Amino acid sequence: MAATLTTRGRETRQRIIEATGQQILAGGIGGTTLDGVRAATLTSKSQLFHYFPGGKTELVREVAAWEGQQLLDAQLPWLDDLSTWESWHAWRDALVDYYLRLGRWACPIGSLAWEAAATDPALAGFVADAMRLWRGKLADGIRRMSEAGHLEAGVDADRMAAAILAAVQGGLMLSQPERSSWPLEAALDSLLDVLRSRTLPEHVDAERSVSSLKQDAP
Amino acid sequence: MAATLTTRGRETRQRIIEATGQQILAGGIGGTTLDGVRAATLTSKSQLFHYFPGGKTELVREVAAWEGQQLLDAQLPWLDDLSTWESWHAWRDALVDYYLRLGRWACPIGSLAWEAAATDPALAGFVADAMRLWRGKLADGIRRMSEAGHLEAGVDADRMAAAILAAVQGGLMLSQPERSSWPLEAALDSLLDVLRSRTLPEHVDAERSVSSLKQDAP
Incomplete structure (x- = not known):
C-alpha cells in the first residue's frame, strides 16, 4: 500500500508510525490508543484507517x-x-551508542517481546523472527572469524551468538532502573x-602486544 | 494486614494472588482485570477489596x-x-529447572519489568529492587569464591554478577519463542x-583433570 502513496502521504504515514512508537515506549502496547495517536499527530480517524486499515494491530506491527x-x-x-576484532569493537560501540541516544535503556524490539507474547501471537512471531535474524548475523560474523x-x-557460532544477544537484551533490562549503561x-x-x-x-599475541612478539623473536 | 487474617482468609488471599499471577502471565498487566480475577477465584467484589483495598495496583504488587x-x-x-564450583553448578541447574517447571520461558519478575517501567513506577521500583537483591547475592558468591x-x-564481583543475571534474563527472552532452554x-x-x-x-588443574596433575608429578 505504501507504494501507492504520494510523498506527503508517506510522510504522514511515517509520522503516525513514529508517534505510535513513542506512545508504546511511554505506556506499552496496552497503554497505546488510536485516540492518543490521533491527538499526537493531529489526524482524523478516517485518515488513520486510510493508512492503517487493520487499526491498532497493524499499526503496532x-x-x-x-x-x-x-x-x-x-x-x-x-x-x-564482524570478520575482524576491529569490526566487533566498532559494532559493540555503535550498539551501545544507539541505546544511549534512545535515552530509555530499552530495546524497541526486545521490550515488545514480553508484552507481545502475552497479547499478540503474530507480533510475538514477528519479534522472534527479528531476534533470529539479528542472532543469525552475529553467528555469521563468528563463522567469518573462524x-x-x-x-x-x-x-559453536549459534550458541555464542545467542549468548551475545542475550547479554544485550538482559543487560538493557538491568540498565534501565540504574539509568546507566x-x-x-x-x-x-x-x-x-x-x-x-x-x-x-598466535592471534592473541598479535592482538595484545606487538612488543611481546618482539621479545620472543630471536 | 495478612497477620490479622484467619487461616481460611489467608488461603483465599493467596488463591487470589496466584490466580492474578496466572492472568498476568497469560495477558500481561494490561490484560488483567479484577473481573477476570473474580471469575477465576469465585470471589465477590467486596471480598476482593477486603483483601486488597488498593485494588488492582496493590494486587499486582x-x-x-x-x-x-x-x-x-x-x-x-x-x-x-556460591562459595564453591559445586554450589555454582547446583545453583545453575536449580534455576534452569525452575524455569522449565514454570513452562513458559519467562521470568515472572523479569517479564514485569518492561511493562511496569511503562505503566507503574512504584512496581518498576519494586522489580528493580528485586533484581538488585538477586544481583547482590550473586556478587556475594563471587566475593566468597575470591x-x-x-x-x-x-x-569485579558487581560487574560479573550483572553479566550473569543479564544472561539469565536475556537468555529467557530468546528461549521463549524457541520453546527450548x-x-x-x-x-x-x-x-x-x-x-x-x-x-x-592450581585450581584449574584441580578442577579440570586429576590425571593431568598426575602426569605432571615426578
Whole structure:
C-alpha cells in the first residue's frame, strides 16, 4: 500500500508510525490508543484507517518493523561484517551508542517481546523472527572469524551468538532502573571476552602486544 | 494486614494472588482485570477489596512480591552460598529447572519489568529492587569464591554478577519463542565459563583433570 502513496502521504504515514512508537515506549502496547495517536499527530480517524486499515494491530506491527530496521541500520556496516576484532569493537560501540541516544535503556524490539507474547501471537512471531535474524548475523560474523583463522576450531557460532544477544537484551533490562549503561556494557563485554578467549594463540599475541612478539623473536 | 487474617482468609488471599499471577502471565498487566480475577477465584467484589483495598495496583504488587519470593526460594540453598564450583553448578541447574517447571520461558519478575517501567513506577521500583537483591547475592558468591582462593585477584564481583543475571534474563527472552532452554543455557553457561576462566591456575588443574596433575608429578 505504501507504494501507492504520494510523498506527503508517506510522510504522514511515517509520522503516525513514529508517534505510535513513542506512545508504546511511554505506556506499552496496552497503554497505546488510536485516540492518543490521533491527538499526537493531529489526524482524523478516517485518515488513520486510510493508512492503517487493520487499526491498532497493524499499526503496532508497522512500528515494530520500522524500529527493528532502525536498530539494524544503527549496527551497519559492522553487523554485516564482524570478520575482524576491529569490526566487533566498532559494532559493540555503535550498539551501545544507539541505546544511549534512545535515552530509555530499552530495546524497541526486545521490550515488545514480553508484552507481545502475552497479547499478540503474530507480533510475538514477528519479534522472534527479528531476534533470529539479528542472532543469525552475529553467528555469521563468528563463522567469518573462524574462517579467517582468528578463532580456534570448535566455537559453536549459534550458541555464542545467542549468548551475545542475550547479554544485550538482559543487560538493557538491568540498565534501565540504574539509568546507566554499565550493566549493558558489563554483560556485552563479558561475552566479547569469551569470544576473545577462543582466539588462536598466535592471534592473541598479535592482538595484545606487538612488543611481546618482539621479545620472543630471536 | 495478612497477620490479622484467619487461616481460611489467608488461603483465599493467596488463591487470589496466584490466580492474578496466572492472568498476568497469560495477558500481561494490561490484560488483567479484577473481573477476570473474580471469575477465576469465585470471589465477590467486596471480598476482593477486603483483601486488597488498593485494588488492582496493590494486587499486582503482591503478585510480584510472591513470585519474586518463589524465584529466590527455588535457588536456595545455593544462592546464599556460591562459595564453591559445586554450589555454582547446583545453583545453575536449580534455576534452569525452575524455569522449565514454570513452562513458559519467562521470568515472572523479569517479564514485569518492561511493562511496569511503562505503566507503574512504584512496581518498576519494586522489580528493580528485586533484581538488585538477586544481583547482590550473586556478587556475594563471587566475593566468597575470591576469598576462598578459587578466583584470581581483580575479578569485579558487581560487574560479573550483572553479566550473569543479564544472561539469565536475556537468555529467557530468546528461549521463549524457541520453546527450548538452549538459548538460556548457552548464555548462562558462557558466563559461568568467564568466571571459570578467572580460576587460579592450581585450581584449574584441580578442577579440570586429576590425571593431568598426575602426569605432571615426578
